[in-house]
Amino acid sequence: MNEREQDFLASDIPTDILRKMYVMMVKIRKFEEKVSELLISSKEIITPCHLYIGEEAVATGVCSNLEEDDYVFSTHRSHGHFIAKGGSLKALMAELYCKKTGCSKGKGGSMHVASAEIGLPGSSAIVGGITPIASGVALAFSMQKKDTISVAFFGDGAAHEGVFYEALNFASLKKLPVIFVCENNLYCTHLPIAACLADTNIYKKAEAFGMPGVRIDGNNVMEVYKVARRAIEDARSGKGPTLIECMTYRWRGHVGPYDDLDKGLRSKEELDYWMNRCPIKMLERFLIENGIMSESERDQIHKAVSGEVEEAVKFARESPYPDENDLLHDVFK
Amino acid sequence: MRKITYAEAVNEALRQIIERDVRVFLIGQGVTSPWYVGSTTVGLINRFGPERIIDTPTSENCITGVALGAALAGMRPILCYPRMDFMYYAMDQIANHIANWHYMFGGQLSVPMTLWSIINRGGEQAAQHSQATQAIFVHIPGLKVVMPSTPYDAKGLLFASIKEDNPVVFVDDRWLYHHEGEVPEELYSVPIGKGVIRREGEDVTVVATSYMVYEAIEASENLDKEGIDVEVLDLRSLKPLDENLLLKSVRKTGRLVIVDGGWKTCGVSAEISARIAENDVFRSLRAPIIRVTLPDTPAPASSALEKVYYPRAERIVAAVRKILEK
Numbered sequence: 001m002n003e004r005e006q007d008f009l010a011s012d013i014p015t016d017i018l019r020k021m022y023v024m025m026v027k028i029r030k031f032e033e034k035v036s037e038l039l040i041s042s043k044e045i046i047t048p049c050h051l052y053i054g055e056e057a058v059a060t061g062v063c064s065n066l067e068e069d070d071y072v073f074s075t076h077r078s079h080g081h082f083i084a085k086g087g088s089l090k091a092l093m094a095e096l097y098c099k100k101t102g103c104s105k106g107k108g109g110s111m112h113v114a115s116a117e118i119g120l121p122g123s124s125a126i127v128g129g130i131t132p133i134a135s136g137v138a139l140a141f142s143m144q145k146k147d148t149i150s151v152a153f154f155g156d157g158a159a160h161e162g163v164f165y166e167a168l169n170f171a172s173l174k175k176l177p178v179i180f181v182c183e184n185n186l187y188c189t190h191l192p193i194a195a196c197l198a199d200t201n202i203y204k205k206a207e208a209f210g211m212p213g214v215r216i217d218g219n220n221v222m223e224v225y226k227v228a229r230r231a232i233e234d235a236r237s238g239k240g241p242t243l244i245e246c247m248t249y250r251w252r253g254h255v256g257p258y259d260d261l262d263k264g265l266r267s268k269e270e271l272d273y274w275m276n277r278c279p280i281k282m283l284e285r286f287l288i289e290n291g292i293m294s295e296s297e298r299d300q301i302h303k304a305v306s307g308e309v310e311e312a313v314k315f316a317r318e319s320p321y322p323d324e325n326d327l328l329h330d331v332f333k
Numbered sequence: 334m335r336k337i338t339y340a341e342a343v344n345e346a347l348r349q350i351i352e353r354d355v356r357v358f359l360i361g362q363g364v365t366s367p368w369y370v371g372s373t374t375v376g377l378i379n380r381f382g383p384e385r386i387i388d389t390p391t392s393e394n395c396i397t398g399v400a401l402g403a404a405l406a407g408m409r410p411i412l413c414y415p416r417m418d419f420m421y422y423a424m425d426q427i428a429n430h431i432a433n434w435h436y437m438f439g440g441q442l443s444v445p446m447t448l449w450s451i452i453n454r455g456g457e458q459a460a461q462h463s464q465a466t467q468a469i470f471v472h473i474p475g476l477k478v479v480m481p482s483t484p485y486d487a488k489g490l491l492f493a494s495i496k497e498d499n500p501v502v503f504v505d506d507r508w509l510y511h512h513e514g515e516v517p518e519e520l521y522s523v524p525i526g527k528g529v530i531r532r533e534g535e536d537v538t539v540v541a542t543s544y545m546v547y548e549a550i551e552a553s554e555n556l557d558k559e560g561i562d563v564e565v566l567d568l569r570s571l572k573p574l575d576e577n578l579l580l581k582s583v584r585k586t587g588r589l590v591i592v593d594g595g596w597k598t599c600g601v602s603a604e605i606s607a608r609i610a611e612n613d614v615f616r617s618l619r620a621p622i623i624r625v626t627l628p629d630t631p632a633p634a635s636s637a638l639e640k641v642y643y644p645r646a647e648r649i650v651a652a653v654r655k656i657l658e659k
Contacts, residue, residue, distance in 0.1 A: 121406075132402065133402040140407060143408065332475070
């Protein structure tokens with residue numbers, strides 16, 4: 001991306017939102033880096049963690065357009081969405097520790113975070129599983145004559161699932177206020193996308209269902225923000241759903257803290273290419289070069305966020321585990 | 334009291350429930366069809382319109398997820414599967430999502446929805462349009478399962494299911510639809526998890542649900558002529574199961590014949606047997622338990638085979654005679 005394009009994209013994004021998005025991405029990154037560190041150095045976190053490092057711009061760019069009563073649904077790679085929608089780092093970290101104070105009381109773990117109060121009513125580790133659920137929320141919102149919308153975040157693997165296509169069809173058929181945000185990180189667990197899809201242009205699937213589909217740079221938070229904004233406005237005004245395919249990359253393997261290079265699943269060149277396109281560095285450069293954020297402000301942000309993450313770890317460590325009696329609770333309301 | 338058919342009771346319940354609560358809506362394949370779900374939804378589309386009576390593409394898995402999402406957003410959907418067989422397409426949403434949602438997120442969000450499914454056996458419809466898969470849903474933690482037999486219970490259990498804050502699988506059998514019974518005009522609830530004694534007796538307990546209750550009653554009337562006094566217990570709910578009523582009856586009679594319209598292996602009848610075997614009441618059994626179920630085979634098409642596939646009163650009569658020989 002050249003400077004002129006960035007200027008164009010940034011032109012009508014208020015600077016306070018640009019700064020907030022920067023803080024949010026740093027928050028997600030530092031949280032995930034801490035989780036990664038803990039996964040390597042200690043046995044404190046056992047639940048399988050699918051890290052969001054490298055993909056921060058997607059959740060941040062989309063969620064920065066949302067209100068608290070808009071709903072988002074997440075996947076097994078849930079931490080970024082939870083944080084971007086306004087979730088508490090303490091409640092999230094405690095859930096990774098599977099403690100009673102976790103957002104899901106230690107019953108969900110990393111793949112099943114939810115917080116009703118921030119508008120994240122659940123995340124599913126069944127690939128594609130949340131696409132109809134998010135559509136159902138949108139159906140309810142339209143029946144209730146609300147102008148709230150719902151967002152489904154999912155990976156490219158969802159495009160291998162039949163239910164994804166059923167959901168696109170139903171959402172478009174009923175003109176539902178739902179946004180389908182595909183985080184195309186080029187791999188489904190260990191398998192590259194070209195080994196999975198006969199046509200790897202996921203955004204084009206929308207056309208078959210008579211709805212708009214667009215592919216964007218998922219590492220450019222300004223582009224994500226602006227494209228999501230338009231889609232969300234359309235959804236709110238009754239124009240129906242949009243499929244946004246965000247091209248991005250996870251720096252770590254499918255699950256866990258390591259990069260999978262030693263397993264021969266992908267090349268160092270590929271990883272280097274994407275790390276050079278770090279979504280946080282890209283925005284940081286823009287903010288500093290345009291005088292929106294100073295270097296010392298940046299350092300303050302990093303320091304404050306690190307402190308917040310450390311507090312979350314402390315909270316999680318000191319929290320109690322679920323009581324054995326909790327095992328049988330919550331099966332039914 | 335006035336008498337109406339089971340199908341009319343379901344229709345009336347749907348109409349009254351949708352009328353009184355703006356959160357309730359009906360969704361699923363065939364809900365605006367004049368024949369697909371018997372006459373149970375006749376007139377609803379004209380009364381409530383397509384916003385609340387939503388006929389859908391087949392897409393069972395998707396539509397099940399849609400209903401779940403709507404429930405999370407404050408609605409109380411009634412989701413219709415015109416053939417129970419079609420629920421297999423939706424098993425991911427039912428078993429992985431709906432059933433787990435409350436537990437998996439630490440009790441934050443419940444899923445108040447009714448999964449209304451219809452067993453459609455007979456008529457040479459064969460293996461994919463005839464299945465009675467209630468045991469599968471009973472097996473999954475987080476789901477409640479009800480199977481009414483009378484028009485009264487159909488209306489009352491449907492209302493109870495919709496008022497329930499948890500997902501309820503409400504199972505109908507098309508063979509029930511023409512049965513008549515007394516049904517109050519106003520709405521009322523039949524409690525989920527409570528069985529009822531349909532006929533008191535001293536010699537043998539016959540426990541059944543749904544359509545099989547009628548076969549059990551017919552059997553008990555035939556046996557009465559031979560001087561055999563059968564107690565017929567209609568469970569009405571399979572989960573939660575009215576274990577107290579079951580144990581009390583078996584303690585009294587000392588003999589148990591279990592009748593279920595599903596398969597034998599790992600079926601509802603196996604669960605009921607196990608409940609007895611695990612309890613002290615086991616000691617009061619005077620003969621081994623007998624199960625009257627479908628054989629462990631898919632449903633055949635030919636009427637000649639259906640005749641032996643579906644258990645009828647004669648098989649219950651034979652089972653009761655056999656249990657008394659011991």
